[in-house]
Amino acid sequence: MGVCSTCPHAHPALKAFMCGSLSGTCSTLLFQPLDLLKTRLQTLQTGVASRVGMVTVFLNVVRTEKLLGLWKGISPSFVRTIPGVGIYFSTYFTLKQHFVQEKSPGAMEAMLLGGGARTVAGVIMLPVTVIKTRFECGRYSYGSVAGALQSVCRTEGPGALFSGLWATLLRDVPFSGIYVMFYSQTRAALPTEIGMSVSAPLANFSCGVLAGVLASLITQPADVVKTHVQVNPQLRTLQAITYIYMEHGLQGFFRGAVPRLLRRTMMAAMAWTVYEQMMTRVGLKS
Template sequence: MLQSSGAFSNGWAIDTTAPVDLNNSNDNYHPVFKAFLAGSFSGTFSTILFQPLDLVKTRLQNSSQNVVAATVNRIQPGMITIFANIVRQEHIIGLWRGMVPSVARCVPGVGLYFSSLHWLKSKLGKENLGPMEAVSLGVIARTMSGVALIPITVIKTRYESGVYKYNSLSGALRDIYRAEGVRGLVCGLGPTLARDAPFSGLYLMFYTQTKQSIPKEWLQSSSTASVVHFSCGVLAGIAASLATNPADVLKTHMQLYPDKFPNAFSAAIYIQQTYGVQGYFKGAVPRMLRRTLMAAMAWTVFEQITRSIGLK
C-alpha cells in the first residue's frame, strides 16, 4: 500500500500513516489530543461553507413536503427549485438553517473520529496498516463517534427539514426528550451508522485505487501533491456517497417522522411504494457535492495541520 492513503467518514479523512508514539515525553500534548484538535479545525470551515447543500438535501428527502408538491405540480421539486424556494421564503440566511447543530455535530464529531482512529492505530502497534485493517479501524472509529453524537444528528435533520420549529439546541434536546423520551434522541441510529461507517471503508477502497493510478512523481512533488489528493478525494467521495445514499434517505425519514417510521423496514417499504428505486437516491446530488467537497477540503486541511503541529 502507498505510504500515505486515506478515507473519509461523513466527509472526513482517515490518515493511515504510522501512529505517533503515545509515550513521547518530549511533547507537551498527547497525540490523541492533537488529532482531536486537528480534526475539529479541519471540519469547521467546510461545515459552515457547505451547509446550504445539506439543507437542500434534507428538504429533497422530506417525503411529506414532496408528496404535496407532486400532487399539485405533478412533478417532484428539484434541487434548484428547493434552493429558490428557501431563498424566497426564508431569505439567504435561510440557507444556513441548522448550522448550529451541524457545527455542534461535525466539529466534535470529526475530532472524536480522528482521535479514536489515532488511539486505535496506536493500540494496533503496526508501522503500516493493510487495506482491510484501515477499513476496519475506520468503521470502528466512525461508529464510536456516530453513537456519541446521534442526538445532535437527530436535531440537525429536524432543523434542516423546516417541519420542526426549535428555538435552540438545548431547547430541542429538552423538547424531544419530553415528547419522545430517549428513543426520540437516538431514532435513525441504525441507518446513520449504515450510512457513515461503510462510507469510510468504501472511500478508502476508491481512494487508494485511484491514487495508485497516479504517477508517483506527481505525489512526491510539492506543487502537485495537494491537487492530486484533492482530485482523488473528489472521485472517491462521489462513488462512496452514491453507494451510501439509500441509508441516508432512510435515516432522514426515521428522524423526521419517528411515529410513522419506527424502524428502517417501514421507511423502506414507504419509499419503495411511493417513489420506487429512485426514491433511495433523493438528495443524492447535493449530498454528493457536499460530501465530496468537504472530504477533499478536510483531507488537505488536516494534512497541513497535522504536519504543522508535529503529529506526523
C-alpha cells in the first residue's frame, strides 16, 4: 500500500505533497552520485579542469573517499529534496487546480505552472541547497546539516544561506518551466490507449527523459554560476560569470554538463513518473 493511500481523507494538496516527497526520496537516493560528480567538476581549479573528465573524478572519489564517498552530501540532499519536491508538487497541483482546473494545460500554461512551483520551492529550500553544494564540493568539513547551518550563520551571517539566490532561480525556474512544458505536451500527444495501458509509466518516463535533456542543456550555464556563488559566497552572480569566462572560456559554463544532464533528466523523469502513478492511486488527476 502506498504512503498516500493511507490518508484517504487528507487534503488533495497534502496528498500531492506526500506523493512528491516519496518520488523525491527515491530519485535522490539513486542519483546523488551524479550530483556530487557534477559539483566536483564545476569547482575544479584552473588548469586541472581542462584535463579532467567525469570518469577521472569518479575514480578519484572512489579511491580517496571509498564508494560511499559518492553519496557525500546525501543528508542535505534528503533534507532539501524530500520536503522540497513535496512543496514543488503540492504548489504545482494547487496552481493547476486554481488556474487550469480539469483541462490539460497548454504549452505556456504548463511553463508558468512549472516555473511558479519551482520559484516557491526554490526560495524556501535555498539554505539547504547552499549547504548541500558545500558538502559535495569537498572543500568544507561540516559534521551535519544542522551544524553546517549554525556554522554558516555564525561565521558568515544568515545572508550567506541565500547566496546564489538569483543564479539558482535563473537555473531552476526556466528548467522547471521548460521541463513541464515539454513533458505535458509530449504526454498529451500520446495515444489514449497507451495512457490507459500497463505501459503508461514507461511512456511517462520516456516523455520525462526527452523533456529533461532539453531543459538541462538550456539551463546548464546558470547551474555552473550557481555552484561557484554558493561555494565562494564572496562572489556575486555577475562576478562569477566573469570569473568563469576569464578562467575557462565559454566551455567553462558547460563543466559538469554530462553528470548533471544524466542526473536531472533521470531524476525528474522518475519523480514525475512516481508522482503521476501515486496520484492516480489516490484518485487525483495530476
